[in-house]
Amino acid sequence: xxxxxxxxxxxxxxxxxxxxxxxxxxxxxxxxxxxxxxxxxxxxxxxxxxxxxxxxxxxxxxxxxxxxxxxxxxxxxxxxxxxxxxxxxxxxxxxxxxxxxxxxxxxxxxxxxxxxxxxxxxxxxxxxxxxxxxxxxxxxxxxxxxxxxxxxxxxxxxxxxxxxxxxxxxxxxxxxxxxxxxxxxxxxxxxxxxxxxxxxxxxxxxxxxxxxxxxxxxxxxxxxxxxxxxxxxxxxxxxxxxxxxxxxxxxxxxxxxxxxxxxxxxxxxxxxxxxxxxxxxxxxxxxxxxxxxxxxxxxxxxxxxxxxxxxxxxxxxxxxxxxxxxxxxxxxxxxxxxxxxxxxxxxxxxxxxxxxxxxxxxxxxxxxxxxxxxxxxxxxxxxxxxxxxxxxxxxxxxxxxxxxxxxxxxxxxxxxxxxxxxxxxxxxxxxxxxxxxxxxxxxxxxxxxxxxxxxxxxxxxxxxx
Numbered sequence: 001x002x003x004x005x006x007x008x009x010x011x012x013x014x015x016x017x018x019x020x021x022x023x024x025x026x027x028x029x030x031x032x033x034x035x036x037x038x039x040x041x042x043x044x045x046x047x048x049x050x051x052x053x054x055x056x057x058x059x060x061x062x063x064x065x066x067x068x069x070x071x072x073x074x075x076x077x078x079x080x081x082x083x084x085x086x087x088x089x090x091x092x093x094x095x096x097x098x099x100x101x102x103x104x105x106x107x108x109x110x111x112x113x114x115x116x117x118x119x120x121x122x123x124x125x126x127x128x129x130x131x132x133x134x135x136x137x138x139x140x141x142x143x144x145x146x147x148x149x150x151x152x153x154x155x156x157x158x159x160x161x162x163x164x165x166x167x168x169x170x171x172x173x174x175x176x177x178x179x180x181x182x183x184x185x186x187x188x189x190x191x192x193x194x195x196x197x198x199x200x201x202x203x204x205x206x207x208x209x210x211x212x213x214x215x216x217x218x219x220x221x222x223x224x225x226x227x228x229x230x231x232x233x234x235x236x237x238x239x240x241x242x243x244x245x246x247x248x249x250x251x252x253x254x255x256x257x258x259x260x261x262x263x264x265x266x267x268x269x270x271x272x273x274x275x276x277x278x279x280x281x282x283x284x285x286x287x288x289x290x291x292x293x294x295x296x297x298x299x300x301x302x303x304x305x306x307x308x309x310x311x312x313x314x315x316x317x318x319x320x321x322x323x324x325x326x327x328x329x330x331x332x333x334x335x336x337x338x339x340x341x342x343x344x345x346x347x348x349x350x351x352x353x354x355x356x357x358x359x360x361x362x363x364x365x366x367x368x369x370x371x372x373x374x375x376x377x378x379x380x381x382x383x384x385x386x387x388x389x390x391x392x393x394x395x396x397x398x399x400x401x402x403x404x405x406x407x408x409x410x411x412x413x414x415x416x417x418x419x420x421x422x423x424x425x426x427x428x429x430x431x432x433x434x435x436x437x438x439x440x441x442x443x444x445x446x447x448x449x450x451x452x453x454x455x456x457x458x459x460x461x462x463x464x465x
Contacts, residue, residue: 002044002051002052002053003052003053003084003085003159003160003163004052004053004054004055004082004083004084004085005022005052005053005054005055005083005084005085005086005087005159006054006055006057006079006080006082006083006085006086006087006112007019007054007055007056007057007087007089008057008060008076008079008080008086008087008088008089008103008107009059009060009088009089009090009103010059010060010090010091010097010099010100010103011058011059011060012059012091013059013089013090013091013094013119013120014089014091014119014120014146014147015056015057015059015089016041016056017119017146017147018087018089018117018119018144018146018152019041019043019054019056021146021147021149021152022043022045022052022054022152022156023043023044023045023054024045041055041056041057041213041214042054042055042056042213042214042215043056047153047156047157047160049165050160050163050165052156052160055079055082055083057076057079058076060076060103077106080107080110080112081110083112084112084163085112085113085114085115085159085162086107086110086112086113086114086115087114087115087117087155087159088103088104088107088114088115088116088117088138089117089119089146090116090117090118090119090133090141091118091119091120092118092119092120092121092124092129092130092143093120093124095132096132096133096135096136100133100136101135101136104136104137104138107138108137108138113162114138114139115138115139115142115155115158115159116133116136116138116139116140116141116142117141117142117144117155118130118133118141118142118143118144119144119145119146120145120146120147121143121144121145121150121151122145122147122148122150124143126143129143130142130143142154142155142158174222174223174224174225175222175224175225175258175259175340175341175344176224176225176227176256176257176258176259177224177225177226177227177257177258177259177260177261177289177340177344178226178227178229178253178254178256178257178259178260178261178286179191179226179227179228179229179261179263180229180250180253180254180260180261180262180263180277180280180281181262181263181264181265181274181277182265182271182273182274182277184265185263185264185265185293185294186263186265186293186294186327186328187228187229187263188228189293189327189328190261190263190291190293190325190327190333191213191215191226191228192327193327193328193330193333194217194219194226194333194336195215195217195226213227213228213229214226214227215227215228219337220337222337222341224337224340227253227256227257229250229253229254250280251280251284254280254281254284254286255284255286257286258286258287258344258347258348258388259286259287259288259289259340259343259344259347259422260281260284260286260287260288260289261288261289261290261291261336261340262274262277262278262281262288262289262290262291262317262320263291263293264290264291264292264293264306264310265292265293265294266292266293266294266295266297266298266302266303266306266324267294267297267298267302268306269305269306269309270306270309270310270313270314272313274313274314275313275314278314278316278317282316282424285388285389285424285426286347286388286389286423286424287343287344287346287347287388287389287422287423287424288317288319288320288343288422288423288424289320289321289323289336289339289340289343289422290310290314290317290320290321290322290323291323291325291327291332291336292306292310292322292323292324292325293325293326293327294326294327294328295324295325295326295331295332296326296328296329296331297326310322319415319420319421319422319423319424320343320422321339321342321343321421321422323335323336323339339422342421342422343421343422343423346390346419346420346421346422346423347387347388347389347390347422347423348387348388349387349390349418349420350384350387351384351390351418353381353382353383353384355418356381356382356383356384356392356414357381357382357383359382359413359414359417359418360379360381360382360394360410362413362417363409363410363413363414363417364379366413367406367409369401369402369403369406370403370406372398372401373401375398375401376398377396377397377398377399377401377402378396378397378398379394379395379396379399380395380396380397381394381395382394382395385428389423389424389425389426390414390420390423390425390426391425391426391427391428392410392414392425392426392427392428393428393429393430394410394427394428394429394430395430395431396429396431397431398431399429399430399431400429400431402429407427410427411424411425411426411427414427
């Protein structure tokens with residue numbers, strides 16, 4: 001197993017910056033604002049032949065007993081319990097604070113080894129910047145700069161030399177699904193219901209989740225990766241810089257997933273923003289499952305209204321399965337997995353060329369493409385051009401004249417014939433070249449200066465004659 005390293009410290013000491021440095025990514029949001037990271041955030045890294053798992057945590061405020069900071073402290077303590085090693089990060093420019101002493105006392109009570117990292121030490125005398133932190137009694141402090149990378153490799157080598165090299169792991173081949181939707185529709189509550197634990201903060205306030213959180217788990221003998229995302233608001237509502245980055249992270253998570261679970265709120269009407277989030281999924285070509293949450297809290301009138309809204313506003317999601325669930329009570333949550341598995345299998349399916357060509361011929365027999373003037377597009381054969389989503393490439397002549405309506409007809413025909421429930425399908429046209437067509441010889445492009453000289457010589461010749 002890979003050793004797990006948890007990053008712990010006060011808000012705004014550079015934990016997320018160090019996380020990005022250790023994972024060689026930009027997966028954690030970074031800004032000069034305390035309390036930006038709120039949930040545990042996992043990432044993979046490697047030094048030489050030694051891989052590791054690193055956990056970014058929210059700012060640890062051990063003295064609070066309510067509100068969002070209390071929930072963040074609970075998440076940090078859970079990360080400490082899960083970790084094999086802890087990196088306690090302090091701010092070398094701020095110096096030792098009373099909160100640092102409280103956190104150090106908490107960490108000393110545990111059984112996990114702790115390394116003390118004095119961050120933001122670039123350009124400073126290392127002996128001077130680390131001297132006051134010996135008072136914490138956590139061994140010799142290591143001066144680092146997470147933003148510049150100074151001392152980080154030394155710190156990692158000290159941590160990893162305690163752990164044996166793990167056996168090589170195969171690349172995961174399992175469904176990766178992302179939970180998306182507007183703010184406060186119950187996405188994090190659904191994640192916790194799926195996992196059977198309070199894995200992410202579920203707080204009764206929109207915008208609690210800001211980052212995209214990746215979590216690996218096992219259910220009914222199958223492996224999955226679930227991604228919790230920030231709620232996507234209307235563009236006019238997104239004014240905070242951090243929230244703008246959260247929307248970007250959500251869109252990136254959709255592209256990184258195989259299946260998206262769109263969460264709707266049964267107690268509210270289907271809004272244009274719900275349709276916009278669904279369009280993000282379709283643009284990325286991802287398989288889709290729709291979960292209508294808070295079904296237990298909706299009145300009969302609200303239930304009837306949301307079903308009418310789905311039929312009217314989300315008719316373009318007719319390929320997806322809809323589930324009416326209660327994430328808070330856990331009702332209907334287990335039924336989502338059958339649809340997720342089916343959508344994943346459909347998105348990753350591989351169809352032989354002869355079967356695709358026969359399906360194309362059947363679609364043509366039912367309905368020919370319309371004439372474009374005096375020409376009717378001719379479609380000869382089809383083959384698969386990719387997965388996630390499935391792509392069907394059709395070869396023929398005059399295919400640039402195929403209208404959008406017939407394009408959609410072909411997509412629905414392939415989905416129906418091959419029973420690709422839960423995934424969109426894309427059709428691409430490729431014009432076949434005629435081998436007997438005589439192409440005009442390419443004309444040589446002369447340099448403008450050469451052309452001028454050439455004209456001058458012709459003029460001289462005519463004058464002599």
